Amino acid sequence: MLIWSSIFETNIELVDLQHRKLFELLNKLCDSFEHGRASEALVNEILQELLTYADKHFVDEELLMVRSKVDIRHINIQRMEHSSFIYDIKNLRKGLCTEDDFQEVSEKLVCFITSWLTFHILGTDMIMAAQIRAIEHGATPGQAYESQNTINYDTATIHLMLDSVMELWRISLERCNKLEEKLETILGVRTQSSSY
Numbered sequence: 001m002l003i004w005s006s007i008f009e010t011n012i013e014l015v016d017l018q019h020r021k022l023f024e025l026l027n028k029l030c031d032s033f034e035h036g037r038a039s040e041a042l043v044n045e046i047l048q049e050l051l052t053y054a055d056k057h058f059v060d061e062e063l064l065m066v067r068s069k070v071d072i073r074h075i076n077i078q079r080m081e082h083s084s085f086i087y088d089i090k091n092l093r094k095g096l097c098t099e100d101d102f103q104e105v106s107e108k109l110v111c112f113i114t115s116w117l118t119f120h121i122l123g124t125d126m127i128m129a130a131q132i133r134a135i136e137h138g139a140t141p142g143q144a145y146e147s148q149n150t151i152n153y154d155t156a157t158i159h160l161m162l163d164s165v166m167e168l169w170r171i172s173l174e175r176c177n178k179l180e181e182k183l184e185t186i187l188g189v190r191t192q193s194s195s196y
């Protein structure tokens with residue numbers, strides 16, 4: 001479960017509204033996982049709803065940045081993070097159908113979405129909001145981009161961000177290990193067949 005609190009507020013109405021909705025969908029997904037395989041259809045339905053909504057939110061956020069004249073370097077970072085989120089969720093979702101351990105895959109999915117949302121909102125989106133405010137107050141997009149390091153986080157928020165990034169790192173390490181195992185199997189098979 002991911003509980004909404006003021007630390008997630010960017011103070012941009014549309015962005016906060018859509019982030020709240022993403023939290024809601026994530027929590028709905030957590031609930032559906034609790035029923036195990038019995039709720040597979042429901043899990044897929046909510047996951048699809050979350051993906052569709054996230055996609056819409058990313059488009060809206062990117063449009064907002066373009067309209068607010070945010071520096072293209074930041075917009076490119078956002079675009080990369082947004083598309084990798086969709087890509088990773090789709091990949092993790094495949095595991096729900098192919099892997100035996102439904103519980104393990106569902107926990108990984110919830111963990112990934114929770115950590116990603118936490119890290120992305122507290123990090124990249126807060127930087128975006130700070131740049132939009134700076135531009136509204138007369139800074140050029142370049143000046144706003146360069147001064148992005150001035151965000152002051154309290155210790156609790158820093159710990160939350162660190163925990164999230166560690167979790168994301170752990171999940172991607174696991175996926176790398178699995179890919180390595182698959183590659184070794186494929187290469188092993190090829191080596192064997194070519195030696196005949």
Ligand SMILES: [Fe+2]
Nearest residue numbers: 061078124125
């Ligand atoms: Fe974003």
